[in-house]
Structures are given as structure tokens and as C-alpha cells.
Amino acid sequence: MGNSVAILLQIIGYSRTLSIIGLIFNTTASVILIFPYIMGKHFVDDDLIIKTNTKTGKYLQKKHLSERKNNLWGLGFMILGFIFQIVGLIK
Numbered sequence: 001m002g003n004s005v006a007i008l009l010q011i012i013g014y015s016r017t018l019s020i021i022g023l024i025f026n027t028t029a030s031v032i033l034i035f036p037y038i039m040g041k042h043f044v045d046d047d048l049i050i051k052t053n054t055k056t057g058k059y060l061q062k063k064h065l066s067e068r069k070n071n072l073w074g075l076g077f078m079i080l081g082f083i084f085q086i087v088g089l090i091k
Contacts, residue, residue, distance in 0.1 A: 014088070015088045015089065016088065017088070018085070018087050019084070019085050019088035019089070021081075021084045021088075022080075022081040022082065022083070022085035022088060023081065024081070025077050025080045025081030025084060026077070026081035026082070026085075027081075028077050029074045029075070029076075029077035029078040029081060030074075030078075032070060032077060033071065033074035036067065036070055
């Protein structure tokens with residue numbers, strides 16, 4: 001993979017390569033963020049309540065934890081993609 005990136009850098013230059021890598025990261029992020037909605041499978045234990053605060057009545061569900069993990073991964077890829085694109089524009 002290292003050789004293919006080096007060849008790509010020589011052919012189209014650093015700024016365009018960084019922009020393309022940024023777009024790849026952004027595309028991956030969008031797939032990560034929309035993947036749970038595409039799958040559309042809802043299991044019975046998705047609504048399992050894990051923790052309840054008796055004073056306020058707030059609760060935490062299992063599905064919220066998995067959605068949060070997916071959203072954090074998607075956000076991380078999105079931020080990396082934007083950073084690569086900005087560096088590609090500056091260079």
C-alpha cells in the first residue's frame with residue numbers, strides 16, 4: 001500500500017492526493033453513520049434498560065450505547081477527512 005500511495009503522490013501531487021484521501025475518509029464516515037439505518041434489524045433486547053436514575057427518572061438503553069459508539073467512529077473519520085482536505089488546500 002505504501003508504494004501505491006507514493007506513486008499516486010508522484011502522479012497527481014500532494015495537495016490533490018490529500019484531498020482525495022480526505023474524501024475517502026468522509027465517505028467512510030457517512031457509511032459508518034448510516035449503516036445502522038440500512039440494516040434495519042431491531043432485536044427485542046434493543047430496548048433493554050441498563051441503568052435508571054430513580055430521582056430524575058432518566059434511563060440508559062442498550063441501543064443508545066451502540067449508537068453512540070457508531071457515531072463516535074463516524075465523527076472521528078469525518079474529522080480526519082476534513083483535516084486531510086484542509087491540509088491539501090493549504091499545501
